[in-house]
Amino acid sequence: MMFRNIISLVLLIISVILNFKHGWDTFNYKKNSGSDNIMNELGITEPMIPFLGIFTIIIGILLMMPKTYFIGNLLNASSILLIMALALQAGNYKIALIEIPFLALPLIMIGLKYPFRN
Template identity: 40%
Template sequence: MILKILTIALIVIAVYMGCKQGLAMVSGKPEMLQMLGKLGMNSTAIMILGIITLISAVMILIPQTFVWGNFLMAGTILLIMCLELFHGDIKGALIELPFIALNLVIIYLNYPFKFS
């Protein structure tokens, strides 16, 4: 029971963060444009990445696409980490580690409402 509550809390955190970051990318918030712009992404690429992030957040909530949504969100985080490392921003890449770990832990814990 406690494990289910923990899993639900982690899913809520991941979905909230995915929606928040995805909306910031899609709406073109200046901070987001600046951060990802210094990694070589233009506004169109940032918008596409934001849409993918929003889709992955929704997919995490659906039992049939739960794992794929987590993989997709982890993939977008990994992309950002790789770009940061490519541009020599080790601190930025390290900041992303807990977020990618969150998605991997959620995958390990499984969807909390399986009825089978």
């Protein structure tokens, strides 16, 4: 039981950090030409970018609270699935394949449940 909680906590920390990092990077996409190219290739328009950044940060916040842990993971998995679908639509199979472990992360976290919850 304790081992499961430790694994769950480690995955939670990784997921929250990734969400905050990706949210922050989304707001600063123009500083990174690679991000700009990927957004254009996936068909993500410039007006959608702030919403995507805010959404990603909100997911990170939802993951930290026990009552919103499940919905945060569900939204996280959905957003990753959306990115994979957009990549496949654009014909970029590399991005879709790279996202598979990131899709597995919230699904595993749902199964492990929130760490140290009574």
